[in-house]
Amino acid sequence: MKLILASASPRRKELLSYIGYEFEIQVADINEEVFLNEDPVTYVKRMSQEKCQTIARNFTDAVVIGADTIVVLEGDILGKPIDKKDAEKMLRALSGRVHQVYSAFSIITPGSGIPRTRSVCTEVFFKELHEDEIHTYLEIDEPYDKAGAYAIQGVASKFIPEIHGSVTNVIGLPLFELEEELKTIEGLFHG
């Protein structure tokens, strides 16, 4: 049975490869707007479901995984920054504080139609950032395609003295939990 990852993220592709199944990538273009009064966990789960369902409609004989990641600071959702100014605002907000990273994934198997969805939360501690640290970081590519405008597996690792929870969840795909779910599905092949 074919396995599809409905994500454009190269980090998710690399992480999923560690589980060992053969898979292919299909990117779902969805509306990422947050509903009025939608709470962060509901939102991240819905995003992972919509990506999953969009692809599953066109690949009815495949197992499809959708995933989404958000940074949550005191209840507010930070997605990917839209530009440099937005990234700067996010880094300033995260500086010297603790935030939560939520990743959700959804899985649809052939014939089921209804996605199985899980979300995982990791607490991330950011050091106090100096002005010059923010500006130097904004000069490289790293912050621009990441939720919260930083990558824990990159240069921003020096900003993070501590996390509590899953590392892969912060990168974008909670591997331990995802493998638990994929193992219950019959007919997936190792690469």
Added chain:
Amino acid sequence: MKLILASASPRRKELLSYIGYEFEIQVADINEEVFLNEDPVTYVKRMSQEKCQTIARNFTDAVVIGADTIVVLEGDILGKPIDKKDAEKMLRALSGRVHQVYSAFSIITPGSGIPRTRSVCTEVFFKELHEDEIHTYLEIDEPYDKAGAYAIQGVASKFIPEIHGSVTNVIGLPLFELEEELKTIEGLFHG
């Protein structure tokens, strides 16, 4: 002033590059034997000091960083596995349990002679490993040059649902703490 990293580890080299200083690599060959009744923290600090001092003796006008990483399971030190059988034994021991990863670094500045040394501890939770997971993991290169026979930034990330503490410390160099120390040294240049 020249900065030297006294480590052969490509992970440490990559991590140190994130701080932004120019540096070069000089590898110190030291005796890594554990002294009788030496506790893990004393040992990992001593290793980082000996690497640092060995290189500093030959590069007296440079700032030298030495570092070492160990895995500690219920008080026992796990270093790098000597062969496949040893790696297998380590993975079996870590399976389904919590362990500590300690990295220590030492810094010697020109004229001082006495290293400044710090160690950092991260708690790592391992899932219960099945026989076939251990055997599949032992077939790849990843476990063989790593303390505890696993790499948190690689395939073994799927074995680790949770950590408490610094991520870079588990990879081999606690970047937040190292940058704090390097910032107090005058005359280091950004690359």
